[in-house]
Amino acid sequence: MFGTIQSYFRLRYGRDKAYYRMLKTIFGLRPNNIELYKLALIHRSASLFLDDGAPINNERLEFLGDAVIESIVSDFLFIEFPEADEGFLSRLRSRIVRRSSLNRLAIEIGLDRYVIAQGGNGFAQKHLYGDTLEAMMGAVYLDKGYDFSNRLFINGILRKYVDLDDMSEQETDFKSRLIEWSQKNRKRLQFDSAPSASYTAKSPHFRTTVLVDGRPSGDGEGDSKKESEQRACQEAIRRLERLGESVLSEAAGGSDGE
Template sequence: MFDYLKRTCRKHFGKDREFYAVVHNLLGITPDNIDLYKLALIHRSASVMLPDGNPANNERLEFLGDAVLETIVSDFLFIEYPEQTEGFLTQMRSRIVSRASLDDISSRMGIDKYIVANFNGTYSHKHLNGNAFEALVGAVYLDKGYDFANRFVINGVLRRYVDLSDITTTEVDFKSRLIEWCQKSKRSIHFNTASDEESTMRNPRFLSKIIIDGIELGHGTGSSKKEAEQKAAWAVTQIVGNDDIGDFFMDTIDMSFERYTSGDGKVN
């Protein structure tokens, strides 16, 4: 299988020595298993069909890289901000690994120039660059191990392409953005916020549920109503991939209606 994949990949990338230079220029590392990095740059629209009929592309590496990246960023923020709350760390991580952020990082690194894709109207190219970046993180992890991947992400990516001071000083009002989107889309939105069952006088806790067009799409908890509602709004934005509120959000709501109603607005 790997010999077949190697031969097919060479059709895209030429001689291995040339691609070694590409990886070194992009990531600053010398691969041990060059085929992982080739695979990381193959979008599913240009999938390599293996002899067993299964397609080979970067989706599995993207899945792995997403998890590795989130772990490394979480660890980094935990150490970088020892006095900050869980809510602060969660929002910081969300902004760093958001689709828009990863797309930008990938473009600035020059990864977009080497992605192999074949768009014919069937596949979406949205977040193509960020997905390839995650796949490359997955490749680094498999090729070099977690410690190496950790150093690569922190020193080669976060410290070079992420402005932490800008992220910390830019507050995102998820609730206002969500309300604005619903108004533009002519959809009703309601925040159902009340004291949580675990709330006490000394440790108040609030639970906020977001209802859009009669369907609960997310919830959040916090020590104040404002914090709970912001977390709930943030949770809803994650449905569409890290606060990218758009057409997919509408599709999600529509699918929720199909799941919970008979199509006439009445709950099953």
């Protein structure tokens, strides 16, 4: 009871009332240690300095939050996609936790309005909102623990702002990924599709061969032309990946945080 009354007065009248309101509005939480969250909002471009020259900014919290978010997303995807293999889960996780995605999420939840930063350009500034989201999750983890952080990020962010159906569909659209890779690397791509020997009007069946620069690179069969093309492209991608071509990572925009 006393804790509830204390939180109410902090929210309405306390010195840090703006921070308490922000945390309640965006994350739906009442902090135990408000100083952690205040620190999480200070980007390194706006660092404060102690007498000994040590900087005060959110970099350490960002480091911690990065690991927390990756762990939460890994756990979430493992449960949501029980039949998916390791490659699919890794690529989908990469799409969710890369800097550009976290930057977008930070803006959508309204965190960008509270970031403390100095003007400037460059990669670090470009993704400062995503960096701040990582730092905030680091603060939540230290203040509330992993279980609370897990529930908050999954229910308050992932389920509200991430379209998993769309993302997973993109992950299984092997034809688009192969076309994107071939255009980027100036490869000539051909699809040779035809009804298979078992084709009938009542039970259609197709077979497709994918050719890369004139060389057969993948075969696939399916009950529709589209399905056979997807399977042929999937096989072609597997063969290309075994030869050292990074088809999936290139088509997904790489794994460098972009």
